[in-house]
Amino acid sequence: MELNYDFEFQSIFPKAVWLVPECKRLLDEVGIAHNMKGNYVTAFVDPATVVALWREPAEFRATLIKAGWSTLPYEGEAAPDKAQFLIPKLLEIHAKVESRAYDAQATKYAVFALFRFTHQLTMGEVLGADGRPTCSPLTQQRMKDARPTSAFDVNKAVTAMVSDLENRAGAEPAAPPAPVKSAAPGPSLLGRVARVFGRRQT
Numbered sequence: 589m590e591l592n593y594d595f596e597f598q599s600i601f602p603k604a605v606w607l608v609p610e611c612k613r614l615l616d617e618v619g620i621a622h623n624m625k626g627n628y629v630t631a632f633v634d635p636a637t638v639v640a641l642w643r644e645p646a647e648f649r650a651t652l653i654k655a656g657w658s659t660l661p662y663e664g665e666a667a668p669d670k671a672q673f674l675i676p677k678l679l680e681i682h683a684k685v686e687s688r689a690y691d692a693q694a695t696k697y698a699v700f701a702l703f704r705f706t707h708q709l710t711m712g713e714v715l716g717a718d719g720r721p722t723c724s725p726l727t728q729q730r731m732k733d734a735r736p737t738s739a740f741d742v743n744k745a746v747t748a749m750v751s752d753l754e755n756r757a758g759a760e761p762a763a764p765p766a767p768v769k770s771a772a773p774g775p776s777l778l779g780r781v782a783r784v785f786g787r788r789q790t
Contacts, residue, residue: 589737592634593748604671611678631662640736659712667724
């Protein structure tokens with residue numbers, strides 16, 4: 589049975605942080621909105637697909653991350669852990685703004701430093717001592733219970749993602765990409781997806 593390469597867009601800062609007035613004012617001030625493109629990354633919906641991905645070499649996952657794909661499964665806004673981590677951090681920054689310990693530049697730097705770290709968490713780049721990605725207990729359990737039925741196939745992943753993105757945009761389905769010869773995804777293959785997302789690989 590083939591893996592499921594369906595995906596969704598996972599938020600970096602969850603909507604819950606905007607429900608706290610102080611956090612909302614802070615994020616509005618620095619120009620971060622929940623529905624902005626930069627607050628989302630793509631994530632596979634099936635944890636079995638992600639477990640299969642983690643069985644591939646680290647270089648393989650690094651290439652996918654560079655193309656804008658998370659190496660954690662989509663969890664939407666279901667897990668409260670990220671908001672529980674972020675809200676106190678944002679309130680701490682807000683308190684420093686109110687006390688004038690932070691000027692506008694320092695405020696923006698602090699918020700975006702937190703955003704960058706949370707982006708790394710969302711992408712699965714922050715690893716624990718055991719080499720596993722730091723994630724919510726919900727995601728940990730879903731990945732633990734997952735049983736991949738086949739190896740991760742980058743050609744099928746790219747075909748599914750490009751086709752889905754173009755369908756969402758009202759375009760004709762994309763033709764399947766040419767097979768890659770190497771075990772790791774090549775830049776031209778993943779570059780196709782990166783271009784759809786408005787990204788560019790170097």
